Amino acid sequence: MAEIFLALIHHPVVDRNGRIITSAITSLDLHDIARSSRTYGVRALYVVHPVAQQREFARGVIDHWHIGHGRSFDSRRVEALDLIEIVADLDAAVAATERAAGRRPAIVHTSAREKKGMSFAAMRELIAQADTPPILILLGTGFGLAPAARERADLALEAIRGAGDYNHLSVRAAASIILDRLRGR
C-alpha cells in the first residue's frame, strides 16, 4: 500500500479570472483537511506558502492547540494537526515526502476542470499495489492550481463529478471526497 501525502498549495494558484495569485492561509482549511487526513491515514499534510508571515500564522494556529486549553479541550484535534508541516514551496514538500517515505513521490494534480486524468478507481488500485511510490496529492486553494503546478505533476486525477454540471466544491470538501474515494471503506 502506497503512502499518501497531501500538499495544500497557496501559490501558484489562480483567482476566479484565471490570474495567478497567492492565496491566504485559512485556519479552518488546516483543521478540516488535517482531520480528514487523519481519518484516511494520510502520512503528512504539507501547507505550502511562499510568505514567511503566513507560515508563522499557520504555526500559531497549530501551536494554539498544543498548549493549555486547546490540548485539554480536544486532543483528537491535536492528533490531526500533528500531521501538518509548513513549507515554503512545492520542492520542499517533495523533499519532505522523500525523507519521510524513503522514496521520491509521484506528484498527483487535482482540479475541478480536469477533462482527462486518471480515474479514482485506477488511482485506488495503483495505491493498493506493493511497488507504487508514495503519492503526493496537490490541492489548490483559491480557484485552483495554476498551470505551473500542473506541469510539475506526474499524474492527474479526474475531476470529482457530482449529480450535474455544477462543480464548485470548497477545497475542504474536495480533499475529503478525494481521500474517501481513494481510501474509504
Add this chain to the structure above:
Amino acid sequence: MAEIFLALIHHPVVDRNGRIITSAITSLDLHDIARSSRTYGVRALYVVHPVAQQREFARGVIDHWHIGHGRSFDSRRVEALDLIEIVADLDAAVAATERAAGRRPAIVHTSAREKKGMSFAAMRELIAQADTPPILILLGTGFGLAPAARERADLALEAIRGAGDYNHLSVRAAASIILDRLRGR
C-alpha cells in the same frame, strides 16, 4: 430517483462530553455545505436553529451574497446559497420538505458513532428506486446529533469509515462524503 434534502441541526446536538447543547451557526458551514449540496443535486438545505437571533445571522450571511459586491464577485456561490432555508426546528424542516417534494420524507440519521445503520450502497440503491419517498438527511453540528434527533429518524446511515479507527471529520467534510457516496459519479 428520490430527491435528497439536508437538515443541518444546531439543536439538539451534544458537546464533547455528551451534554445536550445548542451550537452556533458557522458562516463557513453554510457556504461549504451549500456548495456540496448544489454539486450533488440536493433539493434544499435546511439550517435548523431554535434561536431567532442566530437565524437572523444566517439570513445576513446569505443576503450578503445576494446584493452588490457578493453577487458580482461569485455568482456560483449565490447559486449554492439559494438552496438554504432557515427554520426553527426539525418539524419545520420536515414540513418544508413535504411542501417541496409533495410527499412526507424519510428522515435519515447520520453519526460517526453509528454501529449498525444502513450501508451507503443500500441507501444509494434505495434513492435510485422510483417509489422511494424524499430523503431528509440529518447532519449534526457540535459533536453530533443528540439521542432525541435519532429517535425522530426512520433510518440511520452507517458511520463513514476511513483507513483506521480515527473518525473525527468536520460536519462539512462528512456532508460532502455522504453526498458523494450517495450521488457521486
